[in-house]
Amino acid sequence: MIVARxxxxxxxxxxxxxxxxxxxALLLIAHPAFRDLEYRQTVLIAAPAPxxxxxxxxxNRPTRRSxxxxxxxxxxxxxxVDPVYYGGPFSRGALVALVRxxxxxGAGSVLLMPHLYLTFRAxxxxxxxxxxxxxxxxxxxxxxxxxxxxxxxxxxGLWSVLDANVEMxxxxxxxxxxxxLLQSTRRIRADAGVHAPVGxxxxxxxxxxxxx
Numbered sequence: 001m002i003v004a005r006x007x008x009x010x011x012x013x014x015x016x017x018x019x020x021x022x023x024x025a026l027l028l029i030a031h032p033a034f035r036d037l038e039y040r041q042t043v044l045i046a047a048p049a050p051x052x053x054x055x056x057x058x059x060n061r062p063t064r065r066s067x068x069x070x071x072x073x074x075x076x077x078x079x080x081v082d083p084v085y086y087g088g089p090f091s092r093g094a095l096v097a098l099v100r101x102x103x104x105x106g107a108g109s110v111l112l113m114p115h116l117y118l119t120f121r122a123x124x125x126x127x128x129x130x131x132x133x134x135x136x137x138x139x140x141x142x143x144x145x146x147x148x149x150x151x152x153x154x155x156x157g158l159w160s161v162l163d164a165n166v167e168m169x170x171x172x173x174x175x176x177x178x179x180x181l182l183q184s185t186r187r188i189r190a191d192a193g194v195h196a197p198v199g200x201x202x203x204x205x206x207x208x209x210x211x212x
Contacts, residue, residue, distance in 0.1 A: 025056070025112040027162040028150075029181045034158055038089050041178045044143060045098070045164055047112050052147030057087035057096065057118075057139045060174035067129070067138055076130045080138065082172075087139030096120045099128055099136040100166060116166050137170060160185035 028044040039058075046056030062085050068078035087096060099105045099117045105128050108121025119125060128136050145153075153159055162181060171177060 025116070025164045027059075027164045027168065027181065028056070028159040029162065029178065029185055031158050031160070032182070043174075043177050043181055044088075045112070045169055046143070046145075046150065047110065047118065049144075054145040054150045056143045057098065057141075058085070058143065059169060060177045061086040062174060063140070067133075074129075076133055079133045080129065081134050082137060085137060085139045087141045088143035090142050090144045092141040094120070094142070095125060095138060095140060096142055097125050097128060097136045097138050098169060100170060101132070101135060105136075113164060113166070116164075116169060162188075 025045050025047040028046055030039050030042045030044075032041075034040055034042075042061065043059045044056045045059055046054045049055050062083045065084050066078075067080040067084055068074075070084060071077040097119050098112075099109065099119055100115055101117060102115060104111070105117055105119055106121065106124030108124050109117040109119040112118055119128070125138075150159075154161065160182070162184065168177075
């Protein structure tokens with residue numbers, strides 16, 4: 001299998017997610033002052049894990065590599081049009097996929113929202129590549145948060161939170177995605193009240209996380 005190198009740690013994380021109550025994912029927009037270069041000007045999709053933590057992938061970091069160039073001996077991989085994306089600093093040797101489908105694409109898949117699954121199981125990713133290669137987006141690495149860690153980051157104002165939608169996740173041109181969504185969060189803040197303190201707005205966003 002072309003994704004046989006997926007790390008056991010990633011499988012263990014997502015084995016628990018697959019059995020958890022399904023909850024919709026969120027978009028996270030990095031604050032302009034975010035100093036960590038891994039996440040500077042990033043947009044992430046994040047989902048709750050049963051342990052109380054969260055996992056996700058970065059949506060706006062396309063690489064210069066195609067799936068076909070990563071797996072030159074696997075002919076179906078050459079049919080994938082979009083580049084492979086950098087999903088995050090955790091398990092950089094792992095391949096995960098966001099799959100747009102009406103039904104689960106196979107074992108090891110997690111429903112993030114209607115018609116959107118995150119899958120990490122090797123044989124399932126292979127099946128997607130071989131049957132509907134361009135109904136998915138492929139990532140190397142992912143992002144993980146310990147229980148309470150994402151809420152703490154939101155409380156500190158590192159992330160703004162928006163509801164996710166499938167079209168945004170699969171947008172072809174992600175170059176201006178961060179700027180666009182940042183402006184959206186600023187408009188939401190303005191509508192909520194020009195004089196609302198930043199801490200209160202961050203706390204509101206954190207409550208949205210804890211309710212999910």
